[in-house]
Amino acid sequence: MAKQDDDFRKVISHAKEYGYVFQSSEIYDGLSAVYDYAQNGAELKKNIRDYWWSAMVQLNENIVGIDAAIFMHPTTWKASGHVDAFNDPLIDNKDSKKRYRADVLVEDYVAKIEAKIEKEVVKAAKRFGDAFDKEQFLSTNQRVVEYQEQAKTILERLGKSLEKEDLADVKKLIEELDIACPMSGSKNWTEVKQFNLMFGTKLGASADSAMDLYLRPETAQGIFVNFLNVQKTGRMKIPFGIAQTGKAFRNEIVARQFIFRMREFEQMEMQFFIKPGTQQEWYEKWKETRMKWHLSLGMGSENYRFHDHQKLAHYADAAADIEFRFPFGFKELEGIHSRTDFDLGSHEKYSGKKLQYFDPETRESYVPYVIETSIGLDRMFLSVFSNALQEEELENGTFRTVLRLPAVLAPTKAAVFPLVKKDGLPEIARNIIDDLKWDFNVLYDEKDAVGRRYRRQDANGTPFCITVDHQTVEDHTVTIRHRDSMEQKRVDISELRGIIHAEVDMKTWLQRMYDVSEN
Numbered sequence: 001m002a003k004q005d006d007d008f009r010k011v012i013s014h015a016k017e018y019g020y021v022f023q024s025s026e027i028y029d030g031l032s033a034v035y036d037y038a039q040n041g042a043e044l045k046k047n048i049r050d051y052w053w054s055a056m057v058q059l060n061e062n063i064v065g066i067d068a069a070i071f072m073h074p075t076t077w078k079a080s081g082h083v084d085a086f087n088d089p090l091i092d093n094k095d096s097k098k099r100y101r102a103d104v105l106v107e108d109y110v111a112k113i114e115a116k117i118e119k120e121v122v123k124a125a126k127r128f129g130d131a132f133d134k135e136q137f138l139s140t141n142q143r144v145v146e147y148q149e150q151a152k153t154i155l156e157r158l159g160k161s162l163e164k165e166d167l168a169d170v171k172k173l174i175e176e177l178d179i180a181c182p183m184s185g186s187k188n189w190t191e192v193k194q195f196n197l198m199f200g201t202k203l204g205a206s207a208d209s210a211m212d213l214y215l216r217p218e219t220a221q222g223i224f225v226n227f228l229n230v231q232k233t234g235r236m237k238i239p240f241g242i243a244q245t246g247k248a249f250r251n252e253i254v255a256r257q258f259i260f261r262m263r264e265f266e267q268m269e270m271q272f273f274i275k276p277g278t279q280q281e282w283y284e285k286w287k288e289t290r291m292k293w294h295l296s297l298g299m300g301s302e303n304y305r306f307h308d309h310q311k312l313a314h315y316a317d318a319a320a321d322i323e324f325r326f327p328f329g330f331k332e333l334e335g336i337h338s339r340t341d342f343d344l345g346s347h348e349k350y351s352g353k354k355l356q357y358f359d360p361e362t363r364e365s366y367v368p369y370v371i372e373t374s375i376g377l378d379r380m381f382l383s384v385f386s387n388a389l390q391e392e393e394l395e396n397g398t399f400r401t402v403l404r405l406p407a408v409l410a411p412t413k414a415a416v417f418p419l420v421k422k423d424g425l426p427e428i429a430r431n432i433i434d435d436l437k438w439d440f441n442v443l444y445d446e447k448d449a450v451g452r453r454y455r456r457q458d459a460n461g462t463p464f465c466i467t468v469d470h471q472t473v474e475d476h477t478v479t480i481r482h483r484d485s486m487e488q489k490r491v492d493i494s495e496l497r498g499i500i501h502a503e504v505d506m507k508t509w510l511q512r513m514y515d516v517s518e519n
């Protein structure tokens with residue numbers, strides 16, 4: 001735990017020190033769970049958004065993108081169920097006065113049991129060596145089987161109690177498990193209460209005519225209310241999808257964990273409209289497709305897993321999370337939900353307008369079913385950034401901090417250095433920048449010894465450093481150094497564009513989605 005905390009602290013301070021993420025309104029001591037993306041962070045975030053948009057919209061003929069407003073008619077949130085059901089169960093500790101999500105306290109308890117299982121697996125793998133069969137071990141080792149049973153029973157009970165809104169039983173469960181406040185160790189809990197997560201605001205000048213609005217808690221509803229507009233104007237045929245990225249707002253009860261859980265965040269969502277009855281097949285397909293998108297970034301398949309939901313949201317008939325191994329353990333990164341016809345059906349009811357698809361082949365009209373893929377851009381940012389940050393021991397015993405961002409996402413693709421600030425070298429370096437800047441984000445740096453400049457760019461996540469030296473003046477060659485291998489090659493200036501392009505080109509990265517499927 002201590003190491004995890006330490007690793008996470010390093011991620012947060014590195015994000016600040018290298019201009020990725022700042023606390024919002026820091027000069028006023030910040031605003032809780034609100035963050036600003038700095039000069040490098042804004043680029044990384046944009047690159048992640050583009051990577052998602054290309055994979056979802058550009059590469060799929062039957063998916064189009066929209067950009068709906070944050071403000072929506074208030075009835076939207078009645079229809080979507082958010083006014084009545086977008087609640088989290090909260091519990092306060094009477095001694096520490098700290099507030100928690102009751103379900104998260106129980107889930108964290110279960111995560112500890114899961115950690116014990118993982119520990120047993122690692123121990124056994126060491127003991128049995130090559131002969132180790134994980135599946136067999138999980139199903140036969142007495143202690144591990146008991147742990148698994150325990151975890152399952154707890155989660156099932158939590159799921160059932162939440163579904164029935166039996167908050168007294170959630171409290172009873174917390175007491176039975178002897179869960180203490182992580183801050184104070186106290187077990188003196190209040191009752192569990194429901195808390196609505198939507199932020200309210202007002203539209204209009206005078207108090208009488210003002211209309212109560214909400215800041216959208218998800219981008220999905222902007223897609224549903226536009227379903228027929230897009231279908232008709234785009235002449236879309238089912239199955240088809242509508243994608244969008246944009247801000248969402250939630251008054252989260254517990255908002256620690258940096259950009260993992262924010263009160264203002266960005267989502268990347270896609271709603272895929274299908275024929276009723278085909279949802280199982282499309283749900284599986286999108287689970288698989290989204291996992292491939294993640295794997296294409298090469299951040300290690302061992303860092304992802306699916307988690308199928310026990311407790312389903314009011315709109316879903318199946319739901320799974322793609323979880324990522326964050327510095328504080330496996331947590332939800334993306335959700336894939338089979339939303340049935342809940343949203344369109346409900347908007348039909350509340351608006352009195354038909355939201356149906358006319359199938360030109362069968363000549364029937366129906367309310368389509370929907371599969372949703374929903375990922376938080378900020379969480380994706382955290383997964384990429386935390387996974388990339390590494391402390392590496394070099395051959396000479398010294399250490400370097402390197403941010404191994406997937407090159408396609410790196411904010412700056414190359415840094416260009418003149419070896420010294422004279423003899424015409426800065427001018428050549430500037431010329432190289434002027435040439436490359438049309439294709440890539442590149443930067444110029446002439447301060448400090450070249451070794452220090454390399455370290456700075458390693459920590460910044462820049463895939464390439466290009467150094468102009470005296471030989472360049474004679475033969476038009478430079479050295480290009482690779483961030484990850486630290487290998488240096490002497491190449492002609494005319495080759496630079498091709499070398500950088502081969503490494504950062506989005507097409508090459510996205511094609512890995514399809515390679516993964518063939519393995």
Ligand code: ATP
Nearest residue numbers: 252260261262265332333334335374375376378379
């Ligand atoms: P959680 O259980 O962590 O609260 P959720 O299940 O409520 O998340 P969804 O409503 O499915 O989340 O939202 C889809 C995605 O939006 C999540 O997978 C996550 O990546 C992102 N997300 C949700 N809430 C936040 C938040 N407060 N801050 C940052 N990202 C968020």
